[in-house]
Amino acid sequence: MDKKIKINTPKGFWVAGVHCGLKADQEKDLALIVSDTPCQVMGAFTTNKVKAAPVLYDQAILNSGKSVRAIIVNAGNANACTGDQGIVHTKEMARQTASIFGGLADDVLVLSTGVIGVQLPMKKIISGIGAAGNLLIPDGWEDAAQAIMTTDTQPKVYSIRSAEGYTITGIAKGSGMIAPNMATMLAVIATDVILSPEMKEKAAQIWEQSFNRIVVDGDMSTNDTVLLIANGAAGITPTENFEKDLLQVCSTLAKAVVQDGEGATKLVKVIIRGAAKQADAKKIARAIATSSLCKTAFYGADPNWGRFICAAGYAGVDIEVDKLILWIKDKNEKIKLFENAQAANYDEAAGISLMNENEWAIELDLCAGSENYWLWTCDLSHEYITINGHYRT
Amino acid sequence: MDKKIKINTPKGFWVAGVHCGLKADQEKDLALIVSDTPCQVMGAFTTNKVKAAPVLYDQAILNSGKSVRAIIVNAGNANACTGDQGIVHTKEMARQTASIFGGLADDVLVLSTGVIGVQLPMKKIISGIGAAGNLLIPDGWEDAAQAIMTTDTQPKVYSIRSAEGYTITGIAKGSGMIAPNMATMLAVIATDVILSPEMKEKAAQIWEQSFNRIVVDGDMSTNDTVLLIANGAAGITPTENFEKDLLQVCSTLAKAVVQDGEGATKLVKVIIRGAAKQADAKKIARAIATSSLCKTAFYGADPNWGRFICAAGYAGVDIEVDKLILWIKDKNEKIKLFENAQAANYDEAAGISLMNENEWAIELDLCAGSENYWLWTCDLSHEYITINGHYRT
Numbered sequence: 195m196d197k198k199i200k201i202n203t204p205k206g207f208w209v210a211g212v213h214c215g216l217k218a219d220q221e222k223d224l225a226l227i228v229s230d231t232p233c234q235v236m237g238a239f240t241t242n243k244v245k246a247a248p249v250l251y252d253q254a255i256l257n258s259g260k261s262v263r264a265i266i267v268n269a270g271n272a273n274a275c276t277g278d279q280g281i282v283h284t285k286e287m288a289r290q291t292a293s294i295f296g297g298l299a300d301d302v303l304v305l306s307t308g309v310i311g312v313q314l315p316m317k318k319i320i321s322g323i324g325a326a327g328n329l330l331i332p333d334g335w336e337d338a339a340q341a342i343m344t345t346d347t348q349p350k351v352y353s354i355r356s357a358e359g360y361t362i363t364g365i366a367k368g369s370g371m372i373a374p375n376m377a378t379m380l381a382v383i384a385t386d387v388i389l390s391p392e393m394k395e396k397a398a399q400i401w402e403q404s405f406n407r408i409v410v411d412g413d414m415s416t417n418d419t420v421l422l423i424a425n426g427a428a429g430i431t432p433t434e435n436f437e438k439d440l441l442q443v444c445s446t447l448a449k450a451v452v453q454d455g456e457g458a459t460k461l462v463k464v465i466i467r468g469a470a471k472q473a474d475a476k477k478i479a480r481a482i483a484t485s486s487l488c489k490t491a492f493y494g495a496d497p498n499w500g501r502f503i504c505a506a507g508y509a510g511v512d513i514e515v516d517k518l519i520l521w522i523k524d525k526n527e528k529i530k531l532f533e534n535a536q537a538a539n540y541d542e543a544a545g546i547s548l549m550n551e552n553e554w555a556i557e558l559d560l561c562a563g564s565e566n567y568w569l570w571t572c573d574l575s576h577e578y579i580t581i582n583g584h585y586r587t
Numbered sequence: 588m589d590k591k592i593k594i595n596t597p598k599g600f601w602v603a604g605v606h607c608g609l610k611a612d613q614e615k616d617l618a619l620i621v622s623d624t625p626c627q628v629m630g631a632f633t634t635n636k637v638k639a640a641p642v643l644y645d646q647a648i649l650n651s652g653k654s655v656r657a658i659i660v661n662a663g664n665a666n667a668c669t670g671d672q673g674i675v676h677t678k679e680m681a682r683q684t685a686s687i688f689g690g691l692a693d694d695v696l697v698l699s700t701g702v703i704g705v706q707l708p709m710k711k712i713i714s715g716i717g718a719a720g721n722l723l724i725p726d727g728w729e730d731a732a733q734a735i736m737t738t739d740t741q742p743k744v745y746s747i748r749s750a751e752g753y754t755i756t757g758i759a760k761g762s763g764m765i766a767p768n769m770a771t772m773l774a775v776i777a778t779d780v781i782l783s784p785e786m787k788e789k790a791a792q793i794w795e796q797s798f799n800r801i802v803v804d805g806d807m808s809t810n811d812t813v814l815l816i817a818n819g820a821a822g823i824t825p826t827e828n829f830e831k832d833l834l835q836v837c838s839t840l841a842k843a844v845v846q847d848g849e850g851a852t853k854l855v856k857v858i859i860r861g862a863a864k865q866a867d868a869k870k871i872a873r874a875i876a877t878s879s880l881c882k883t884a885f886y887g888a889d890p891n892w893g894r895f896i897c898a899a900g901y902a903g904v905d906i907e908v909d910k911l912i913l914w915i916k917d918k919n920e921k922i923k924l925f926e927n928a929q930a931a932n933y934d935e936a937a938g939i940s941l942m943n944e945n946e947w948a949i950e951l952d953l954c955a956g957s958e959n960y961w962l963w964t965c966d967l968s969h970e971y972i973t974i975n976g977h978y979r980t
Contacts, residue, residue: 242897242900243901243905243906243908244896244899244900244901244908272893274897275893275896275908275925275928275930276929277927278928279929280929309891309893310891310892310894310896310897311892311893311896311925311929311930312930416897416900486967486971486975487975490971490972490975490976491976494975496976498702498703499703499704500668500704501703503704504637504667504703504809507635507637507638508635508636508637513636513637515636515637515668532668532704536668536669536670536673537668574972576969578883578972579969579971582883582884583883583884583886583887583889
């Protein structure tokens with residue numbers, strides 16, 4: 195993600211990121227987004243059976259179909275596995291936030307991320323909400339993106355201002371516990387358009403093509419949430435370009451999550467084509483993207499294609515080994531590693547050199563049909579172990 | 588595995604382990620087991636769709652129901668993804684081995700393990716087979732166990748001599764690419780009993796309780812094979828004790844594989860009980876045992892139970908979070924970490940201390956029925972990344 199990119203501000207949104215005491219060293223840990231007017235909202239949530247309190251709370255609001263005015267997000271504590279008290283705390287966060295603009299608790303959506311199983315320190319949170327309310331500015335997106343980080347090393351924020359006159363601005367966090375099973379992190383995308391009713395289905399498709407296509411470690415979190423809020427302040431019901439722009443915002447943020455994956459040194463696109471069914475291609479892409487052996491080979495820049503073929507073999511798909519063709523590739527070059535059930539004739543040094551790049555792809559043709567699937571993933575490094583061996587301490 | 592244990596030798600077997608040049612530094616890399624008389628044989632193989640040439644070859648012999656006289660095993664090269672040439676090489680290994688005792692190729696089973704996708708250096712292999720044939724001794728089991736190692740740090744050999752007069756001796760190798768999907772490594776168990784026909788089903792049950800209950804990294808290899816050979820030299824059709832003894836040999840070897848898992852510092856038993864169906868318990872046990880976040884928490888001795896509950900939540904089982912009870916335990920102590928959808932009242936220091944032990948267990952009660960399942964797994968450490976980032980170089 196290009197850090198020098200200009201962050202455009204959608205009309206009618208006020209944003210802040212503050213430190214309230216959940217993270218150490220005065221780091222921002224509470225983000226607040228408030229709209230001047232009620233927002234249409236669409237969302238996607240983790241499919242984990244163990245859902246954090248704010249996920250359950252937000253789902254109920256989205257299911258009711260009502261509009262919202264604000265989103266409050268804390269990092270450093272997931273408010274997951276916190277029992278009835280966790281639900282009480284979520285509602286209290288919403289109520290306190292609503293008091294800023296004289297609304298009710300259900301005008302506010304709540305997102306939390308961080309350690310599981312610890313009750314929220316509500317005194318700090320409430321005081322932080324008050325502080326954030328006093329610091330709201332239209333340009334606060336970068337502060338908000340910083341405030342929602344956990345093990346992320348970079349804030350993730352991206353925006354598009356269209357010639358039609360609307361703006362889409364998104365923030366996201368995510369680094370570990372990333373798996374592609376319906377919304378894989380926290381992301382909030384705000385826009386000033388008026389959403390058409392069809393956007394609900396289209397947004398789901400866009401998330402399927404972006405946030406659901408990323409793997410860091412294959413662990414699906416208890417808190418994953420993507421929210422799209424639209425306040426209509428630009429007065430525009432946009433053309434089809436809006437979908438394209440929304441996809442670009444979501445893809446850019448999703449890709450940034452993988453690039454900033456815990457300990458990640460490389461972004462690898464896994465492309466499976468020639469499948470009889472898309473579901474087959476998906477299973478194989480996920481097997482390769484989550485295999486520790488494949489991911490350590492990415493890390494070591496080792497064109498040990500046997501591991502990729504091996505992972506394809508145990509993905510639960512009825513593949514024909516004789517038909518498989520495997521390449522690694524970047525923008526300039528495509529190196530065939532495997533064909534006719536054995537190694538292709540390739541230059542090992544060229545393979546190592548390509549895999550040492552920051553961004554490249556694996557492409558596997560099953561030669562069994564015309565369906566395709568792809569995923570972004572990263573490598574598995576020493577640093578991942580360092581981060582996760584002692585995450586809480 | 589207690590290294591001082593006496594290795595008993597089953598009657599009528601001759602064993603050797605030699606260096607033929609597949610590994611560096613004069614390390615043994617070729618193991619040969621020959622029986623004086625034809626052996627009954629039972630086996631289990633990887634369910635990976637990509638099967639190594641020797642797996643396909645052995646499966647055909649086992650399916651034919653014929654007896655065998657010998658097993659030849661090489662380490663350092665998996666002979667997987669090697670096309671038609673790989674099959675030719677496997678048959679040639681069998682033919683050369685059979686010439687030692689004047690038999691035919693299909694009197695010999697072949698096992699290979701090591702890097703995928705490289706043709707076997709047959710000159711070295713053939714010369715090694717000849718050398719091994721000249722070094723056969725009844726006491727060669729430890730040499731053979733050494734010869735089949737790849738990234739293993741310890742040879743794995745275990746035997747039982749029964750009061751009834753029979754002996755069971757097993758060797759195994761395995762350290763990475765270990766997943767519990769039907770035979771997860773190479774293992775050869777030799778015995779001098781006469782196997783009853785019912786043992787085929789019972790052997791499958793025993794493997795299900797031992798070799799199929801271990802996870803290192805969740806990658807299923809192309810070469811996994813377990814073979815049980817029985818030459819009847821003790822002249823005994825054993826009592827039911829034999830099953831118990833066979834389970835002990837298989838369990839000891841399987842456990843040794845996890846203990847010697849690549850980079851592993853801890854053996855963790857994952858016990859799921861109170862499930863409505865065993866399949867549910869199995870899914871949750873595997874989710875926890877393969878989760879990078881759980882495994883790094885094991886490594887860091889961090890009682891971050893949120894990760895264990897989280898993994899249970901995404902295992903694809905309809906669990907009720909309110910009912911779950913989670914403990915960690917060792918021989919002396921059982922610490923409750925989670926109950927009533929939130930943290931139990933436990934002493935963090937005691938949890939850390941328990942998790943710093945070499946061997947302990949996670950126990951999760953779903954409180955939804957009476958079915959159980961368990962697995963052995965290990966932690967995920969820096970050393971795993973070091974080993975697999977540059978396995979081939």
